[in-house]
Amino acid sequence: MADEVLAPMPGKITRILVKPGDDVLEDEEVLVLEAMKMDNPIFAPSNGKVKEIRVKEGEEVDVDHVLLIIE
Amino acid sequence: MLEAILNGLGGLVAGFQALALDWRSIIMIVIGCILLFLGIKKDCEPLLLVPIGFGCILVNIPLSDLMAKEGFLRVIYDAGVDTELFPLLIFIGIGAMTDFGPVLAQPSTFLLGAAGQFGIFLTLLMALFFGFTKLEAVSIGIIGACDGPTAIYVTSKYAPHLLGAVSVAAYSYMALVPVIQPPIMRAMTTQAERATVMKYKARPVSKTTKILFPLVITILGGLIAPKGLPLLGSIMLGNLMRESGVVSRLTKASENEIANVVTLFLGLCIGATMSGAAFLRPQTLIVLGLGFVAICLDTVCGILFAKGMRVLSGGKINPLIGAAGISAFPMAARVVQREGIKYNKKSYLLMHAMGANAGGQVGSVIAAAVMLSVLAGMGIIS
Numbered sequence: 001m002a003d004e005v006l007a008p009m010p011g012k013i014t015r016i017l018v019k020p021g022d023d024v025l026e027d028e029e030v031l032v033l034e035a036m037k038m039d040n041p042i043f044a045p046s047n048g049k050v051k052e053i054r055v056k057e058g059e060e061v062d063v064d065h066v067l068l069i070i071e
Numbered sequence: 072m073l074e075a076i077l078n079g080l081g082g083l084v085a086g087f088q089a090l091a092l093d094w095r096s097i098i099m100i101v102i103g104c105i106l107l108f109l110g111i112k113k114d115c116e117p118l119l120l121v122p123i124g125f126g127c128i129l130v131n132i133p134l135s136d137l138m139a140k141e142g143f144l145r146v147i148y149d150a151g152v153d154t155e156l157f158p159l160l161i162f163i164g165i166g167a168m169t170d171f172g173p174v175l176a177q178p179s180t181f182l183l184g185a186a187g188q189f190g191i192f193l194t195l196l197m198a199l200f201f202g203f204t205k206l207e208a209v210s211i212g213i214i215g216a217c218d219g220p221t222a223i224y225v226t227s228k229y230a231p232h233l234l235g236a237v238s239v240a241a242y243s244y245m246a247l248v249p250v251i252q253p254p255i256m257r258a259m260t261t262q263a264e265r266a267t268v269m270k271y272k273a274r275p276v277s278k279t280t281k282i283l284f285p286l287v288i289t290i291l292g293g294l295i296a297p298k299g300l301p302l303l304g305s306i307m308l309g310n311l312m313r314e315s316g317v318v319s320r321l322t323k324a325s326e327n328e329i330a331n332v333v334t335l336f337l338g339l340c341i342g343a344t345m346s347g348a349a350f351l352r353p354q355t356l357i358v359l360g361l362g363f364v365a366i367c368l369d370t371v372c373g374i375l376f377a378k379g380m381r382v383l384s385g386g387k388i389n390p391l392i393g394a395a396g397i398s399a400f401p402m403a404a405r406v407v408q409r410e411g412i413k414y415n416k417k418s419y420l421l422m423h424a425m426g427a428n429a430g431g432q433v434g435s436v437i438a439a440a441v442m443l444s445v446l447a448g449m450g451i452i453s
Binding site (some may be wrong): 008009010027035036037038040041043045062063 | 237271272273392401404405408416417421422425
């Protein structure tokens with residue numbers, strides 16, 4: 001089952017900490033989203049493997065934008 | 072001849088002699104150095120602490136007369152603090168820097184910005200209880216606005232002798248928000264409440280709304296609380312310039328050059344009010360203590376109010392965002408975000424907290440304005 005990681009708020013992706021194919025654990029930090037001049041860690045919603053990363057570093061995203069997919 | 076030379080040289084040690092006789096000035100020079108240390112070495116509000124600390128040292132060097140009539144610091148003080156001009160100029164800059172978007176997108180968070188001001192009124196009552204005069208109590212309570220320029224404005228108007236203590240309290244507690252708030256937030260909420268996830272639904276805010284907001288607040292607020300119009304009007308002027316998008320040169324000047332120049336002079340003047348005789352009094356400690364209580368009470372009231380909203384909304388509100396309803400922007404909102412994510416890694420409270428925080432920014436100004444107008448109505452101030 002695939003889990004989409006959505007942007008919780010509008011902001012800019014400043015760092016991507018995983019690559020496709022990586023195994024991640026629930027609550028592991030996968031991305032950093034800068035919003036309102038504050039770096040916010042984004043955590044994996046479940047255990048699994050990173051299937052796809054849909055954003056690039058430096059990209060501006062709106063709320064609910066799909067950031068990556070974990071399965 | 073020799074005697075004349077010795078007398079002349081005696082003039083060079085007169086300062087040391089005067090200082091040796093005045094322990095209070097020595098302590099204040101040490102305090103000035105500590106403020107400089109905190110600003111320079113600890114990076115704690117350096118833009119304020121460096122001029123304040125240096126002003127404090129200057130004014131406590133005996134025989135220099137910097138704060139005497141026509142002295143260097145007195146001239147700046149009379150021009151900008153005595154006239155209440157400096158805090159208002161800073162407010163134009165704050166208005167130009169503040170995006171009220173998050174509060175306009177979620178109008179209910181504005182209420183939290185109002186709830187976070189109750190500490191002002193509770194502290195005012197406590198100050199009266201401690202025997203401060205009504206005008207002094209107003210100035211002490213206003214520390215609870217957690218807003219330096221508001222506190223300086225009100226105090227320089229109604230209790231200028233407390234200016235040093237009140238502004239030091241207001242600015243240091245603002246800087247300490249990340250330390251003061253989290254224990255209160257934890258103590259007042261349950262694990263389940265703290266872990267509540269709030270979805271951020273962006274309601275688009277039109278440019279017209281953003282332009283109308285400062286206008287409506289100025290006219291309505293000014294009619295309700297005319298005594299506070301200088302504060303409200305200056306912050307809203309800055310914001311209108313920002314949102315109008317047509318005077319970017321003026322907006323930039325307000326938030327950069329003007330705010331920087333005024334910050335320098337204002338800091339120096341605050342330092343200049345910290346002469347040993349005026350500052351080293353039991354009163355100062357009580358002011359610092361009450362100011363601390365004021366900010367704690369703001370946090371408590373904000374969280375209680377958010378808990379009320381949680382009940383009414385059927386458990387959708389995370390009460391932590393209530394702590395952001397104070398004016399310390401954006402520190403308070405960041406504290407809420409950091410605390411929230413500690414208890415639930417899927418919880419992002421930042422945007423909600425920013426709404427409450429921006430509400431608190433206006434809220435503190437409105438609270439001060441309302442208080443002044445009520446006091447004027449009661450005939451306590453003219």
